[in-house]
Amino acid sequence: MSLIKRLNTLSNDFRPALRGLLALDAAQDESIERTSADILKDVRARGDAAVLDYTRRFDHVDAPDMAALEIPRREWQAALDALPGEQRKALDAAAARVRSYHEHQQAQTWTYTEADGTVLGQKITALDRVGLYVPGGKAAYPSSVLMNAIPAKVAGVSEVTMVTPTPGGVRNPMVLAAAAIAGVDRIWAIGGAQAIAALAYGTASISAVDKIVGPGNAYVAAAKRRVYGTVGIDMIAGPSEILVICDGSTPADWIAMDLFSQAEHDELAQAILLCPDAVYLDGVYAAIERLLPGMPRADIIRASLGRRGALIQVRDLDEACAIANEISPEHLEISTERPEEWAGKIRHAGAIFMGRYSSEALGDYCAGPNHVLPTSRTARFSSPLGVYDFQKRSSLIQVSQAGAQTLGRIASTLALGEGLQAHAASARYRIDPTTENTQS
Amino acid sequence: MSLIKRLNTLSNDFRPALRGLLALDAAQDESIERTSADILKDVRARGDAAVLDYTRRFDHVDAPDMAALEIPRREWQAALDALPGEQRKALDAAAARVRSYHEHQQAQTWTYTEADGTVLGQKITALDRVGLYVPGGKAAYPSSVLMNAIPAKVAGVSEVTMVTPTPGGVRNPMVLAAAAIAGVDRIWAIGGAQAIAALAYGTASISAVDKIVGPGNAYVAAAKRRVYGTVGIDMIAGPSEILVICDGSTPADWIAMDLFSQAEHDELAQAILLCPDAVYLDGVYAAIERLLPGMPRADIIRASLGRRGALIQVRDLDEACAIANEISPEHLEISTERPEEWAGKIRHAGAIFMGRYSSEALGDYCAGPNHVLPTSRTARFSSPLGVYDFQKRSSLIQVSQAGAQTLGRIASTLALGEGLQAHAASARYRIDPTTENTQS
Numbered sequence: 001m002s003l004i005k006r007l008n009t010l011s012n013d014f015r016p017a018l019r020g021l022l023a024l025d026a027a028q029d030e031s032i033e034r035t036s037a038d039i040l041k042d043v044r045a046r047g048d049a050a051v052l053d054y055t056r057r058f059d060h061v062d063a064p065d066m067a068a069l070e071i072p073r074r075e076w077q078a079a080l081d082a083l084p085g086e087q088r089k090a091l092d093a094a095a096a097r098v099r100s101y102h103e104h105q106q107a108q109t110w111t112y113t114e115a116d117g118t119v120l121g122q123k124i125t126a127l128d129r130v131g132l133y134v135p136g137g138k139a140a141y142p143s144s145v146l147m148n149a150i151p152a153k154v155a156g157v158s159e160v161t162m163v164t165p166t167p168g169g170v171r172n173p174m175v176l177a178a179a180a181i182a183g184v185d186r187i188w189a190i191g192g193a194q195a196i197a198a199l200a201y202g203t204a205s206i207s208a209v210d211k212i213v214g215p216g217n218a219y220v221a222a223a224k225r226r227v228y229g230t231v232g233i234d235m236i237a238g239p240s241e242i243l244v245i246c247d248g249s250t251p252a253d254w255i256a257m258d259l260f261s262q263a264e265h266d267e268l269a270q271a272i273l274l275c276p277d278a279v280y281l282d283g284v285y286a287a288i289e290r291l292l293p294g295m296p297r298a299d300i301i302r303a304s305l306g307r308r309g310a311l312i313q314v315r316d317l318d319e320a321c322a323i324a325n326e327i328s329p330e331h332l333e334i335s336t337e338r339p340e341e342w343a344g345k346i347r348h349a350g351a352i353f354m355g356r357y358s359s360e361a362l363g364d365y366c367a368g369p370n371h372v373l374p375t376s377r378t379a380r381f382s383s384p385l386g387v388y389d390f391q392k393r394s395s396l397i398q399v400s401q402a403g404a405q406t407l408g409r410i411a412s413t414l415a416l417g418e419g420l421q422a423h424a425a426s427a428r429y430r431i432d433p434t435t436e437n438t439q440s
Numbered sequence: 441m442s443l444i445k446r447l448n449t450l451s452n453d454f455r456p457a458l459r460g461l462l463a464l465d466a467a468q469d470e471s472i473e474r475t476s477a478d479i480l481k482d483v484r485a486r487g488d489a490a491v492l493d494y495t496r497r498f499d500h501v502d503a504p505d506m507a508a509l510e511i512p513r514r515e516w517q518a519a520l521d522a523l524p525g526e527q528r529k530a531l532d533a534a535a536a537r538v539r540s541y542h543e544h545q546q547a548q549t550w551t552y553t554e555a556d557g558t559v560l561g562q563k564i565t566a567l568d569r570v571g572l573y574v575p576g577g578k579a580a581y582p583s584s585v586l587m588n589a590i591p592a593k594v595a596g597v598s599e600v601t602m603v604t605p606t607p608g609g610v611r612n613p614m615v616l617a618a619a620a621i622a623g624v625d626r627i628w629a630i631g632g633a634q635a636i637a638a639l640a641y642g643t644a645s646i647s648a649v650d651k652i653v654g655p656g657n658a659y660v661a662a663a664k665r666r667v668y669g670t671v672g673i674d675m676i677a678g679p680s681e682i683l684v685i686c687d688g689s690t691p692a693d694w695i696a697m698d699l700f701s702q703a704e705h706d707e708l709a710q711a712i713l714l715c716p717d718a719v720y721l722d723g724v725y726a727a728i729e730r731l732l733p734g735m736p737r738a739d740i741i742r743a744s745l746g747r748r749g750a751l752i753q754v755r756d757l758d759e760a761c762a763i764a765n766e767i768s769p770e771h772l773e774i775s776t777e778r779p780e781e782w783a784g785k786i787r788h789a790g791a792i793f794m795g796r797y798s799s800e801a802l803g804d805y806c807a808g809p810n811h812v813l814p815t816s817r818t819a820r821f822s823s824p825l826g827v828y829d830f831q832k833r834s835s836l837i838q839v840s841q842a843g844a845q846t847l848g849r850i851a852s853t854l855a856l857g858e859g860l861q862a863h864a865a866s867a868r869y870r871i872d873p874t875t876e877n878t879q880s
Contacts, residue, residue: 090853101560104552110544119794120541120808125787127821141858174857210820229676232821236669254869260862296861339838347565351835354559357844357870358837361863365851368560369835380650381567381672383833393823395791395809397798398779404797411805413530417614418581421736422700423801429694430797 003288003302004259005310006281009319021310022327024238024268024376029218036193036222043197048204054194059136059167061189066205071171071187076180079173088177094366095146095181101368102154105387117400118407122393126156129207130390131199131231132184133214133224134175136165136191142178143364147371147385148214149182155390160184161209163199165191191216193223200227213372213385234385238376239268239308242360243329243349245320247336248277250356256287258333261361263304264297270308272327274320281311321345328379331360348379404430443728443742444699445750446721449759461750462767464678464708464816469658476633476662483637488644494634499576499607501629506645511611511627516620519613528617534806535586535621541808542594545827557840558847562833566596569647570830571639571671572624573654573664574615576605576631582618583804587811587825588654589622595830600624601649603639605631631656633663640667653812653825674825678816679708679748682800683769683789685760687776688717690796696727698773701801703744704737710748712767714760721751761785768819771800790819844870 007017043050048066055061055069063069083091111121130152134145145162152160162179164172166189179187188206190198196216202208211232212224224233242262246255259271275281288305292298314320321342324332328348336342339354346352350373353360364371372385399407408427415423447457483490488506495501495509503509523531551561570592574585585602592600602619604612606629619627628646630638636656642648651672652664664673682702686695699711715721728745732738754760761782764772768788776782779794786792790813793800804811812825839847848871855863 086853087857090850090857093850094854104550105562112544118807122545122809123783123792128787143854143858229816229818232818251869254866257862257866257869261860261866264860264862296859301862343563343836346834347568348832349834351837352563354836354838355840357841358839359844359866359870361855361866362839362844362847362851362870363835363837364863365854365867366847367558367837367839369562369837373835374832376669378669378672379832379834381832384835386833388828392788392814392819392821393826394786394789394819395803395813395824396783396794397791397803397807397809398794399798399802399807400795401797404799404802407802407806408799410530410533411802413526414534414583414805415801417527417530418583419736420701420704422697422704422741423804426694426697426701426799426801427805429691429697430799430802 001306003292004285004305006285006313007310008313009315009323021272021308032218033222036219037226039193040197040200040223040226043194043203044201051190051194051198051203054192055190058192059165061166061169066203069189071176071189075171076176076187079176080180082173083177090366091142091146091178091181094143095150097366097368098146098150098370099154102151102370102387105151106154107388107391111396114403116402116406118403119396119398121396123396124391124393126158127152127210127390127392128157129159129161129209130157131209131212132160132162133191133195133212133216133220134162134164135216136167136172140164140172140175142174143371144215145175145178145184146182149179149184151370151385151387152213152390153183155387157390159186159207161199161206162187163190163195165189165195191220193219196220196223196227200231211390213389234372234389235374235378235382237372239270240265241270241330241375242272242333243324243327243331244273244333244335245317245324245342246273246275246280247317248275248280249337250335252280252283252287253291254356254359255284255335256291258359258361259288259305259309260291260295260301261359262331263301263309264295267300267303268308269304271305272310272312274312274314274323276314276316276320278313281313284311317342318345324349328377330373330375330379331363333358333360350374350379350384401432405432441746443732444725444745446725446753447750448753449755449763461712461748472658473662476659477666479633480637480640480663480666483634483643484641491630491634491638491643494632495630498632499605501606501609506643509629511616511629515611516616516627519616520620522613523617530806531582531586531618531621534583535590537806537808538586538590538810539594542591542810542827545591546594547828547831551836554843556842556846558843559836559838561836563836564831564833566598567592567650567830567832568597569599569601569649570597571649571652572600572602573631573635573652573656573660574602574604575656576607576612580604580612580615582614583811584655585615585618585624586622589619589624591810591825591827592653592830593623595827597830599626599647601639601646602627603630603635605629605635631660633659636660636663636667640671651830653829674812674829675814675818675822677812679710680705681710681770681815682712682773683764683767683771684713684773684775685757685764685782686713686715686720687757688715688720689777690775692720692723692727693731694796694799695724695775696731698799698801699728699745699749700731700735700741701799702771703741703749704735707740707743708748709744711745712750712752714752714754714763716754716756716760718753721753724751757782758785764789768817770813770815770819771803773798773800788819790814790824841872845872
């Protein structure tokens with residue numbers, strides 16, 4: 001049994017094989033949907049009391065009141081102080097780079113004035129309050145705290161409230177330390193649909209937020225989908241993906257390990273390599289075979305590569321770019337000479353890693369750009385998480401008296417065409433009666 | 441029975457009264473959800489044949505094949521040529537202004553280079569294909585075609601496909617003319633959940649799009665919500681809203697008509713006036729009483745004002761701004777002296793109309809900014825429809841060999857802390873062995 005599929009774009013069954021590889025059953029589990037909806041409803045009705053009940057039931061944390069579920073700032077600070085020096089330095093350096101990159105995303109209010117004095121523009125404001133969900137247990141990643149909280153703070157969000165389940169009362173010090181570095185404002189030891197409900201609707205203890213971001217399990221995802229509209233949410237992420245385009249000159253071990261670094265996330269993660277050189281693909285296959293047994297997460301990698309991975313021989317790098325646009329991957333590595341040339345042909349990808357030194361793992365932690373990226377072909381229409389997700393725009397319209405003469409006539413004509421007479425009358429009231437007869 | 445509620449922020453029951461006024465039952469109808477899901481599934485399975493069946497059943501249009509449902513460009517052009525001169529001029533002028541405003545929203549790709557040669561940035565690309573839903577019958581607004589299609593074309597979307605139901609085969613020439621002006625690429629005479637399905641999944645005749653925008657009935661909204669993820673969608677709009685802040689010096693008739701212009705949309709539309717001057721509020725009430733009987737849509741206005749409207753006496757304009765932020769209205773008119781001062785205090789609103797001459801109706805048609813705006817308090821976290829809704833970003837990461845030495849160590853430390861050894865190994869491969877011992 002082969003470790004990873006080998007495909008060739010010249011073969012007749014390439015198209016159906018590629019479709020099969022990309023297919024992912026995204027069916028939602030009805031029972032999860034129902035449970036999650038019930039929890040939302042209950043927390044909306046009973047507030048803190050319901051949150052305490054579910055936390056008792058699901059996390060086995062028996063708190064007497066909500067105050068006992070707030071993780072006080074001194075505990076985050078203690079976690080930060082207790083970090084080994086190298087980890088502390090790495091986390092600080094990563095946070096500084098992420099902050100510096102995201103500062104480039106700051107949008108500015110703009111206006112312009114027309115000849116008749118009318119001013120038009122767009123005002124940028126930050127969201128007031130943001131909720132950040134951080135999973136408990138093994139999927140609790142400090143890097144994810146940085147990637148979600150820092151753009152919110154750069155955007156100017158005044159209150160970032162983090163929620164994170166602590167099954168059995170166990171709190172993750174790396175996550176708390178990252179929260180302290182990222183500038184989180186409050187942390188509650190709650191999780192699941194009950195935490196999403198508390199953030200969306202508010203309770204006596206927890207202020208309702210305007211938007212909820214961060215990854216979570218199926219119950220959390222279902223709850224987020226359901227509260228969308230009451231609050232904003234980020235994308236519901238699918239399994240992580242990497243697509244590597246290689247010209248056949250990067251050391252095969254490097255590329256094999258890049259594929260592993262995606263595959264080790266999850267058995268449903270997807271790692272695909274496109275290369276015109278069959279001999280090179282053989283080399284990467286051999287590297288996979290040789291390196292795999294040494295990996296601590298070999299079982300997950302083996303399952304992911306076997307089920308959803310592929311080494312694909314393409315005719316040339318142009319064809320590789322065309323396939324990349326079709327796949328619209330979350331992560332795209334262009335491991336070639338003059339990578340910027342090929343990057344110019346890419347229209348759809350969450351993040352583009354250019355050159356042999358730009359391994360995707362650098363982007364996951366510390367290059368600067370966000371690691372929360374569109375998956376499952378959604379890069380066709382959506383973007384990495386960024387400062388823009390924590391700001392919104394308001395149109396500015398200041399029509400001058402002179403402007404109202406011109407605009408009033410246009411609006412009135414169109415409003416009457418649509419049968420909206422109050423619109424027309426409201427516009428015409430602003431037309432100066434002395435200009436009425438001469439111009440209308 | 442009063443035509444519109446009178447409230448005062450000083451009264452004890454103001455808070456519950458305001459909450460009651462803003463409350464809106466957004467319960468989704470289960471039978472609509474189910475019907476819409478069934479139609480999506482059927483079109484996904486049977487393609488064009490299913491679209492033809494539903495169009496026969498719901499629109500009573502018995503087309504022999506899909507070609508018969510495409511509205512050819514010569515028909516739009518004929519509709520445009522047949523427009524009365526004044527309407528044609530108004531539509532052209534509105535389109536030009538909307539285009540010019542939205543050109544200011546163009547985002548640019550940016551990069552920056554760090555001292556060690558590492559390049560970071562963000563690439564902007566347009567969506568490839570966008571679907572535009574335009575309702576049939578009385579809610580078919582040409583202005584809405586302009587507001588949805590123009591930002592997509594300014595963004596650089598290469599194919600905008602419009603769908604619009606034509607019950608009984610009746611096509612709306614104003615809508616076709618607007619499509620011609622706005623630069624729409626193809627038009628199909630189909631609607632409902634079947635049109636959303638065709639756009640989201642594609643059929644033999646209709647190419648799948650990347651995003652679907654535009655208003656529709658409850659079946660269309662349910663279908664859009666369900667295909668979200670496969671394609672992008674715009675916001676699902678609630679009833680339209682206007683909040684007017686007035687200092688008491690704008691002619692009362694103007695303000696009454698501004699309230700009407702929102703109320704005439706829909707019995708659930710919301711029109712609220714905030715003013716510190718009780719005598720002025722009496723004047724607006726009197727104006728409402730006097731002007732209402734003359735309005736062609738008086739019944740709708742009466743229902744909307746009676747159920748969801750209010751004239752609210754505030755202590756001062758500062759309090760008015762605080763309430764406006766709480767309400768986060770779709771449209772906010774600041775009908776005062778020095779409106780820019782008060783606008784500075786507004787954090788949440790879809791569009792801010794400043795000064796006595798900036799009636800909201802001008803923004804609906806021709807001021808330039810988009811009239812597709814966040815409703816139901818979603819201005820707390822979302823924005824007007826814009827060019828940014830038809831573009832997306834890709835992160836650019838080009839790490840230099842020198843950069844990989846620094847970043848590799850940080851990433852490797854953090855990856856090991858998260859138990860992701862392949863990530864760490866992939867980062868460390870890029871560290872030059874000659875620098876390994878001295879710096880690590």
